[in-house]
Amino acid sequence: MTERPDYLGPSYDLRTPTEVVPTRGDVLRERARRALWPPRPEAWAALFALAVVALGIHGLWFQATLPDRLPSAIDWKAAAALLARDARPGDVVALAPPWAERAREVLPDRLQQQPDVPLVTLALPRYTQALEDLPGVRRVWLVSLPGAPGASRTIARDLAERSSRIDGPQPLGALTVTRFDLKSPLQVLAFLPDRLGSATVRVGDEPCQPDLRGGLRCPGTPPRRVIREVREVDFLPRVCIRAEPGDPAGPLTLEFSEVLMGSVLRGHLGAPGDAGLGTSAPVTLGVKVDGQEIGLAEEPAHAPGWRAFQFNTDRFAGKRLAVAFEIRSPGPGRPDLCFDAFTTP
């Protein structure tokens, strides 16, 4: 092809484009874009000032509203009076948030009508069936601080899921009190830590002797102690039998006689306090009923926790039999063990 194109030809005779008239919105958008980008020092300063003012006002609001969000002494007294009037055997008190432990100072710790029956205040973070058995508990009184910083409804939801009836919440100033009637309370036939005083305890074949402080002193160097205590396991209080395990040749054996059996023997074990942190050996808990081995639970090394165990005891149900626990650990550095066990229908 040698011919040059005709630049003035019809193919280059384009139409004049129609003029686009910017709308008011376009103009405003363009102005806003120019004002904000690239950001000028004044814009940054305004943003900074806005943040300081917003957070300053938030701080003032927080300080100003905090007293009203927290219970007064009168509110606590009202809750105490309510519980003193209405609590009955099988009741416990739960707290939300769990750190509101002034409750233990203010609320009754015994039933007014039956002073020999304790009214326990729990400060647990969760109450699901999977995490907390709540043995022997029929009703839970939830004392809440709904306006407190960090308050959540998690605990109320946990309790609601396992309840057949909910009464409340009843506001008492900045507190609310709600009663949860558990739909399937875990009935306890025998809670073995409470029967330690009548148990036979020995290391190998050598018996342990009662000591002056409500526990048992067992042979060994240094002497071992077995006692019913409230101890911390995984940062929570647990009523348990605290015992130092024996070695494979001479296990520590605790035998409870005349235990009323049901269809299940259930319990928990864990290392109390710092005991589980520096140990290298697991601890095993063998369980026998009427001389027959029914199961073995283990507290692994380096894994502190409150572990549940459960064994079927259908074949012994309704009988009063001897229940024995053999605690042993294969190696040195054995941690103390904290365990509970109870029989249920």
Next chain:
Amino acid sequence: MNATLIRQRIDSALPRSARRRIALAWALGVFVVAAATAPAVGISRDESVYFNAAEGYAHFWLEAARAPSHAIDLADHYYSANREHPGLAKLLYGVTHAVLASGLGMTSHMEGFRFGAFLFAGLLAGFLSLWGYVLCGTWGGLLAPALFFLVPRNFYHAHPAALDLPETALWLATVYAYWRSLGASGDQPRTWRWAVATGLLFGATVATKHNGWFLLPLLFSCWIVSALPAALREGPRALPARFPLAFPAMLILGPLVLFATWPWLWRAPVPRFREYLAFHLHHENYAWAYLGTLMRDPPFPVSYPFVVTALTVPAAVLAAMVGGLAQAGSRIVRAVRGHAEGISLPTEVLLVANALFPICLIAWPTVPHFGGAKHWMPAMPFLALLGTRALVGAGRLLLPRHPGLVTGALAAVALAPAAWQVAHVHPFGTAAWNDLAGGAGGAASMGMQRQFWGDNMVAVLPALNDHAAPGARVWFQEATWLAVKQYQRDGRLRGDLVWASGPEDADISVWHHHLEFRDKEFRTWTELGTARPAAGVYLDEVPLVQVYARPGAWR
């Protein structure tokens, strides 16, 4: 003498420049407020040890002056107490105690020791005000100390005769002197006087606490970074001419001051200094609660000091500080790009490095993570300076004709809730959490450390005095025996109450809420036969201390 004459005399005694007058006013103000509010603050574990050491150190200097030939033997005797920390601050506490409490009888023993701490707090306020003024005028001088002391944890540390606030004050003073020695402030040329002052102040810093040693490499790094653009432009031969005289002064005077003020080193300087270093290089890790977990062993989360700073500095003050950091960052970028008119790169680098380094140091995963924000407190004055400059800068940009109006309004909005919080949490400064955390309650829900070192027990002393049975044995748990003895010495705790070493031999147990010690509380329930406290100390309903008693021991 008439009023005019008095006014003239006061005027002649006061410094001439507004900068120094404001700084002096701040120093005196902080001193007076700290002294007035200190009796409510309890004695922490470490402070009780420092009291004991300080008294011994003061005795040493008195006896050494009488018998100089026995000085080294005396040093071994008196300075073996608390030899894991150098002696300067404790010596000051010992001297103020000897003069004010033992000598003149003007103060209680506790207040006598703490007098030295108030001096350090005043010094810190003064230097902050001075530097703030130089950086951004009158508002700078007025606001910088406020941004520091209206952080509740910083305010708390103005009281105890401990080492963290003195270290912070001396760190700031050293960096200020170094900055003046560079001539970077623009208003004065560099001088050897400031270089010598830097060396002496550095010596005082390392003679107070070990973290002062980091200053030398930090300042040297700052200088290298600041000098790099010039070195690139003019070649490396330009560097020696600019080498700060402060560095040789620090290298020579620092160890000399440490040696002179710490007689423990006199008998065997090298082995004992090595022992001191080894203690801090292999410091044990205390258990510490952080976001629902209990940190016991490294590696610790890098986020820890950043999150704790964000949740303990009042939010609006934090915003000012973060804004100041961002502003300094942008100024450094502009200076490096050559758009540096009116920007001093050494100043910016110095401020940013000192605001971040102490925090980053604790963020290192193998560095022990305990003690809360106090371990990176040397960062706080620099964050306060940067925050102040940001507030002043915002005023100048947003309302150039009346910048003070905007700066004043912003400062009021930022500082009012902070001041409110300081007043609200006092004297429980170690339990202070900001409004972003939700205060003490929000922090407890998040699983943060509730308090530390046992000083909040001071609030149950009146109840113990009123209700404990005569001669009751008390397990004070987190409070040390030395702290208990000090309370009794000052008549704040009944002298008949007896120290018990555990719940087994106690009639009364004073339980300090620590996650890692909950087992002690539950053992108390077993031993004392009750889970019901007889008394307690609560901050926004969050228990700090609860007292348990055997039946009959609480009347």
